[in-house]
């Protein structure tokens with residue numbers, strides 16, 4: 335029987351530990367304050383932002399939200415970021431992606447102070463990850479490492495295949511798995527013979543943004559499968575990039591959607607906020 339990797343449960347344990355830590359920080363006079371900026375009306379973003387605020391409330395992190403209209407100019411957004419950078423009370427700044435097309439995401443990410451960049455998207459934090467220095471690590475890949483460790487899944491020496499090479503998941507994921515001594519292969523839209531490569535994976539991490547793309551033909555017997563995708567289907571149910579029912583008989587462990595990677599992303603965001611608050 336395959337092991338179901340319970341992201342909901344593991345994320346709750348992490349949040350409970352953080353709650354204690356935040357209370358201790360408060361006693362010492364340090365408040366954790368997270369600023370969350372959302373521009374426009376993307377419905378999926380709204381759900382995620384709501385979940386983040388809930389997590390903050392649970393842990394005792396104060397969240398300040400900025401819900402800005404779609405027409406907000408880049409200059410206006412940068413001014414808000416400058417103000418938050420300068421506000422010593424604010425320990426973390428998160429600007430929900432994607433941003434409207436008239437705003438340059440790279441410019442916005444760069445403007446957030448690396449010391450408050452709890453998403454780990456700033457080039458300084460990404461660079462720190464590359465060379466193994468301290469810095470904020472992107473929450474989704476960081477959460478996946480925690481899921482594997484807390485599920486007692488060995489990473490050292492294992493063959494890890496990552497499908498997807500985005501800046502926020504695929505690339506940092508590859509670096510983190512490398513740091514854990516896995517042998518890492520990154521596949522993407524130009525990869526030839528994808529199935530043959532994914533079938534070599536002891537640990538297969540899928541972040542491609544296509545519903546149920548990975549079926550049993552892509553998976554080796556006994557593999558561990560981590561599904562980063564999240565899609566709302568016509569019947570209103572959520573599914574991932576992996577065809578869960580198709581691969582289930584083959585895998586030794588797998589993350590469900592929902593209740594797998596998603597809740598861990600939020601838990602690691604909270605972790606980063608608390609870590610960031612300690613630096614003040």
Ligand SMILES: Nc1nc(=O)c2c([nH]1)NC[C@@H]1CN(c3ccc(C(=O)N[C@@H](CCC(=O)O)C(=O)O)cc3)C=[N+]21
Pocket residue numbers: 381382385428429430431432453473564572591592593594595596597599600
């Ligand atoms: N600056 C920035 N930082 C992010 O971390 C960021 C972002 N932009 N843009 C979008 C992605 C996506 N993301 C998710 C967070 C929580 C769930 C989550 O809670 N998922 C639940 C279900 C949620 C639901 O009901 O729809 C689950 O999988 O169980 C999913 C996805 C954060 N992102």
